[in-house]
Amino acid sequence: MNLVADTWFQIQRHIRTQFRMPVWIFVNLFQPIVWLVLFTQVFKSLSDMPGLGGTSYLQFFAPGVVVMTVMFGSAWAGMGMLHDIDMGILSKMLATPATRGSIIMSRVIASMVMLIVQALIIFTIAVIMGVDLATGVPGVLLTILLVSMLGLGFAAFSNGLALLLRREEPLIGVITFATLPIMFLSSTMMPADLLPGWLDTVRHFNPVDYAVVGVRGLVMDGYIWSDLWRSLVVLFGWAALGTAFGTMMFRAKAE
């Protein structure tokens, strides 16, 4: 009970903080739009390629933008924790009876909430731009479930790293270093059939790819349950792994 209450009060704090930074909100909403417009322009000629089966690149890429937004957004979630460490907020909190778990959980959930809102906005814009959602609203809900698991894993990892590294520069370094390759080592930008062989193998070890495959299926083809189940299981595993790492770091390093 206390865990739920503490988590709830802190989620309010985190979300309030975000809304007090209008520039941040603007950038986060604007960025996916830029991606949608820019990338579909750059890759316009790809629409004729065999892997796309005649669909537009926008139709192909929109699910990728949703996944990318969630991935990048949650990968940076640890910065908030670092701020609390630097400002002495964390150690002050630890001297209160606040449940330990709520401190990291509220951060991860707050990130999720913000990212789900972003994902919904991207879907809306994509539909306006002409994307056809094969599975409609239920598909969007399933998408939300998939990307939430993906983001939860990343956010928890990021918070754990913040606790481990404790300084801004290394944390920024690690996140920047990790996110781009993680995105390119997947079928986010390119149909899997068009990837070189080694990349097609590597992507099977990448949680982002499972999210992309799952979401893309829902948007383009309908319910392909074999793919969906695999994505769900892997992403639940990823979320559990991230949570375990985050919690472990919190136990060991929070002081």
Next chain:
Amino acid sequence: MSVIVTHHLTKVFPGGVRAVDGIDFEVNAGEIFGFLGPNGAGKTTTIKMLNTLIEPTSGTAVVAGFDICKNPAEVRKRIGYVAQDVGVDERATGRENLTLYGHFYRLDSKTIKKRVKEIFELVDLAGYEDKIVSTYSGGMRKRLDIAMGLIHRPEVIFLDEPTAGLDPQTRVRIWDYIRNLAKAMGVTIFLTTHYMEEADHLADRIAIIDLGKIITMGTPDELKQSISGDVVTLSLLTAEDDDHNELMRRTESALSAEPFVIGTQAVGDKLAVYVDNGESAVPSIMRLLAGQGIEVETISMARPSLDDVFLKYTGRTIRAEEGTATTFAQIRRKRIRRQQ
């Protein structure tokens, strides 16, 4: 009744630093207990152990009736912690900061609302409840920081260097709030500081800590009385072309040679001379310096301050009891270096 009792409390950090080295003390209910020591003495480490933020390497303590090792959760409910660095959320309002803490201590919303009003008045922040903290001044933030440790009416509140880094005026005001709060709420206060005046001003009892060990403990008066003798402070008349430093050095060496002088110490452009008996020392000093052609501009005599107590006790641990000019100068230099 004791609110804090420690039993051989010890913390050894990885790498072998004995930050806190087997200390024993008791803090009585309702008193302001000052923990006085230079930088790196082990003050924060002690507070963090008492606050259950870090575990002792050995030994333990009972805080507000519960053992910090066996029952940290119960301890946390009964204490307030105001860290050395201000720990408020600058992107939230004062009320939001306080309310979150109210919830952590399981107070209901009505009680929280009432207490926020009370506490903001107590620390003189009334009217600023709904302003974002980043618009507060440094002193206001510190007051909010202290207020956050009070929302649940703790039995004991820990203040780690509450006025470090604040300007002298703000410092005096914070002192007023702290004293006020002890009176208004009857809360026991455990306070660390490396400002002598602060300990002298606020604390009912003081423990002096250096290199992880308690060197001496008592009321400010007891501690001052523990030093025999007086302090004679004098300033020298410097002619235009005289070298002031050179003159000070000559004066110091002339005085240290005298048997009635325990030690000397430069304090700004004045010279403090520690002597057995002030009344008879003043004329002797005047005579001696006149004989050397050194002119005294002002001279005054005082009972020792806590500063002198500290010097005496740390002097003993840092170096063997010599009481010469060099010892005092070295201690002073060492102290300054540590503060940097």
